């Protein structure tokens with residue numbers, strides 16, 4: 771399901787590491803194919819099939835790929851740094867990666883200032899991580915594993931204006947490193963190739979909220 775952020779994690783890692791692969795998209799909520807349940811009995815995407823080995827769960831898939839295909843490593847070589855990345859990934863809840871989704875589906879009435887406050891607060895942990903690393907990406911001069919695990923949840927940033935009918939007036943000191951990171955990720959070649967157009971994501975969310983039929987290929 772090409773709009774699934776968890777599936778996108780695996781696709782980004784395959785792409786970043788240059789691993790040749792085929793991608794099979796499935797219908798996820800209506801007419802889920804029977805054959806898929808034989809690959810992943812809980813029916814969730816993503817799953818990978820690598821020479822007869824099946825791996826499910828996005829983070830496990832990415833770690834599996836990193837171990838099996840060491841070229842273009844996504845974890846730092848420094849052991850302490852690697853451990854820090856692993857700790858972050860084990861506690862990703864602290865990074866509030868679902869904040870944009872929360873915003874998009876929210877029915878709360880909030881002023882622009884209140885929404886900006888909301889994002890400043892939600893993304894402060896990513897902001898301070900970027901600050902302490904002193905680099906554009908959490909991975910350094912190019913995206914690493916943490917960047918690729920969080921970016922797939924971010925395209926709704928570009929749906930802020932679809933929901934509010936205007937841009938949010940972020941100021942220079944509102945999560946500046948986070949916003950710089952977001953733009954840099956969006957322009958990074960691995961991501962450009964797999965970026966889901968926000969307008970399609972928006973349409974999909976509208977259809978899902980109305981329980982309307984989903985035709986992923988013609989949004």
Ligand SMILES: N[C@@H](CCC(=O)N[C@@H](CS)C(=O)NCC(=O)O)C(=O)O
Pocket residue numbers: 771773774775776777798812813814815816826827828829
């Ligand atoms: N923890 C899983 C979550 C995957 C997940 O929730 N995928 C959703 C799509 S975004 C799914 O397959 N939903 C279909 C279902 O639950 O039947 C992972 O990280 O891979």
